[in-house]
Amino acid sequence: MEEIKLFCPATIANVSCGFDVLGLCLEQPGDEMIIRKSKTPGIQITKIVGQDLPLETEKNVAGVAGLALLNDLKELKAGFEIEIYKKIKPGSGIGSSAASAAGAVFGINQLLDEPFSAKELIPFAMQGELLASGALHADNVAPALLGGFTLVRSYDPLDVIKLPVPEQLIGTVIHPQLEVKTADARSVLKHSVSLKNAITQWGNLAGLISALYTSDYELLARCLHDEIVEPLRSVLIPGFNEVKATALKNGALGSGISGSGPSIFALSKDEATANQIAAAMAEVYRKFEVAYDIHVSKINRDGIKIL
Amino acid sequence: MEEIKLFCPATIANVSCGFDVLGLCLEQPGDEMIIRKSKTPGIQITKIVGQDLPLETEKNVAGVAGLALLNDLKELKAGFEIEIYKKIKPGSGIGSSAASAAGAVFGINQLLDEPFSAKELIPFAMQGELLASGALHADNVAPALLGGFTLVRSYDPLDVIKLPVPEQLIGTVIHPQLEVKTADARSVLKHSVSLKNAITQWGNLAGLISALYTSDYELLARCLHDEIVEPLRSVLIPGFNEVKATALKNGALGSGISGSGPSIFALSKDEATANQIAAAMAEVYRKFEVAYDIHVSKINRDGIKIL
Numbered sequence: 153m154e155e156i157k158l159f160c161p162a163t164i165a166n167v168s169c170g171f172d173v174l175g176l177c178l179e180q181p182g183d184e185m186i187i188r189k190s191k192t193p194g195i196q197i198t199k200i201v202g203q204d205l206p207l208e209t210e211k212n213v214a215g216v217a218g219l220a221l222l223n224d225l226k227e228l229k230a231g232f233e234i235e236i237y238k239k240i241k242p243g244s245g246i247g248s249s250a251a252s253a254a255g256a257v258f259g260i261n262q263l264l265d266e267p268f269s270a271k272e273l274i275p276f277a278m279q280g281e282l283l284a285s286g287a288l289h290a291d292n293v294a295p296a297l298l299g300g301f302t303l304v305r306s307y308d309p310l311d312v313i314k315l316p317v318p319e320q321l322i323g324t325v326i327h328p329q330l331e332v333k334t335a336d337a338r339s340v341l342k343h344s345v346s347l348k349n350a351i352t353q354w355g356n357l358a359g360l361i362s363a364l365y366t367s368d369y370e371l372l373a374r375c376l377h378d379e380i381v382e383p384l385r386s387v388l389i390p391g392f393n394e395v396k397a398t399a400l401k402n403g404a405l406g407s408g409i410s411g412s413g414p415s416i417f418a419l420s421k422d423e424a425t426a427n428q429i430a431a432a433m434a435e436v437y438r439k440f441e442v443a444y445d446i447h448v449s450k451i452n453r454d455g456i457k458i459l
Numbered sequence: 460m461e462e463i464k465l466f467c468p469a470t471i472a473n474v475s476c477g478f479d480v481l482g483l484c485l486e487q488p489g490d491e492m493i494i495r496k497s498k499t500p501g502i503q504i505t506k507i508v509g510q511d512l513p514l515e516t517e518k519n520v521a522g523v524a525g526l527a528l529l530n531d532l533k534e535l536k537a538g539f540e541i542e543i544y545k546k547i548k549p550g551s552g553i554g555s556s557a558a559s560a561a562g563a564v565f566g567i568n569q570l571l572d573e574p575f576s577a578k579e580l581i582p583f584a585m586q587g588e589l590l591a592s593g594a595l596h597a598d599n600v601a602p603a604l605l606g607g608f609t610l611v612r613s614y615d616p617l618d619v620i621k622l623p624v625p626e627q628l629i630g631t632v633i634h635p636q637l638e639v640k641t642a643d644a645r646s647v648l649k650h651s652v653s654l655k656n657a658i659t660q661w662g663n664l665a666g667l668i669s670a671l672y673t674s675d676y677e678l679l680a681r682c683l684h685d686e687i688v689e690p691l692r693s694v695l696i697p698g699f700n701e702v703k704a705t706a707l708k709n710g711a712l713g714s715g716i717s718g719s720g721p722s723i724f725a726l727s728k729d730e731a732t733a734n735q736i737a738a739a740m741a742e743v744y745r746k747f748e749v750a751y752d753i754h755v756s757k758i759n760r761d762g763i764k765i766l
Contacts, residue, residue, distance in 0.1 A: 170665070171658065173661065303662065303665050304662065305663065305665065305681070305682065306663075311681060313669050315669060341654060342654065343655075344651040344652060344653050345652060345654050345657055346650060347650055347651060347687070348650075350652055350657040350660070350661075353661060354477075354480065354660060354664045355610065355612045355613060356612065357661045358477070358480060358481070358610050358612065358667075358668050359620055361665050361668040361669055361672075362610065362620050362622060362668055371620065374612070374618060375612065380657075
């Protein structure tokens, strides 16, 4: 294989009670990437369509992630060209950088006849996240690479667990075109939390994991709360409370901040409800005269797809 | 049915990463109780063998729990006598009060032809825990009543989830005859915890829940850590570090404080290992010249049993 074309999906990190450990892969939206072998050693980003992002390999998340893989393999002579057709907006909170980083390592791994498993690719993709956000996090790249729900149990050593996805689950995501910098979203966090709230959070996360294994949608709904981060971060997202309230009123199992925002997600268990939630969420930002993108998407069980 | 004889099992609360939410039911040790209908309305504790505990109904955890049930039913004329053959030592940290409280409500419910489900009995049994420890907690009475692993996701409203038990799992518990008062065990806790440690804890608990559903013993072992409570409470239990270290050295999947101590549990996946761990744990307290009881027990999937 000389060339590969990929669909690189958006992802929702945290998913309310799973701050910094849980992630979820969507069917839509997603970027497309074309990666081809080249005679020039290293990685060239030859084209980026749809966003104004750096073409310089060391400044591009796909470039950095791909180089991390090649360095690990000591494939000093291997060369790849990458074209990125960007559909996930950077800064949206649905894993734009993760899609590019994960796509690069997935595609290069394919063209090299898969020296690495999907799980083994995660640390390379995390190098892209480090460039994008200053933090080596895996809660978007893990679901992008593995699909479904993923749990990042530990970083040292990296321990990622793929979790099951209840059949009917469907997501609605609204991305209001407001800027929330990841650095700001980090800075509002407190270094300590009350033991009481922490217990509530881990009880909810434990219940959510059980709900995923048993497809218990009612339990899932009872668990989709975030006592710790959402109260702090939601103030950075104008309209958050209204959007969440209307999502729940329109039948969402739960609703919360996607990653560090500003996107807001809701989960429900049928497409009609997901569409109704989308319309209701959109109405909030229409009233506020804030531009938005909206996505209704099934859960992507497989992650990145070869097109 | 006029009379019922019960086996009321010991339980392990918290189970390392599940502080205040997780509990686990053992096959051994356990109390026996005889409950019979009586013409005298209310509850009489007619006999307690094995421990010096109050016979006065309002001062006895079984009495208080049973009365809570009768009051809820408005069964003002119903009367019951309770005999308790106590084998689980009070203050051991393996759910002695829970066994009595759960046994009382289970038995009375049986004699009244089961007006309540096992889950519905939990709040009544919790009244016994309130008397015993000053706190309305369910992390021992829930596994005693439901069996297996239980998750107390929420108290308001009460939401208890029964979790699966990996086939081979087996427990070892050592009870050094040292006094750790529940009040002291509570007072060493801090009101706040670092967000970093809380994330580690909920990642581990989420992983543990996944391991229970998938019978993944290696994952279970990686998750059986407590970053938050064990470092504080273990200092109240002389020999804890040595016991835990020797349990792990002898093949335990994990080891930690049972409830608020002083009992220390270990989990392993075969009986030979569980027995080897028991011998190694015992050796520690033999050296320290501290008396101890030791129990090797399969996981009790059903909770209280009718004899």
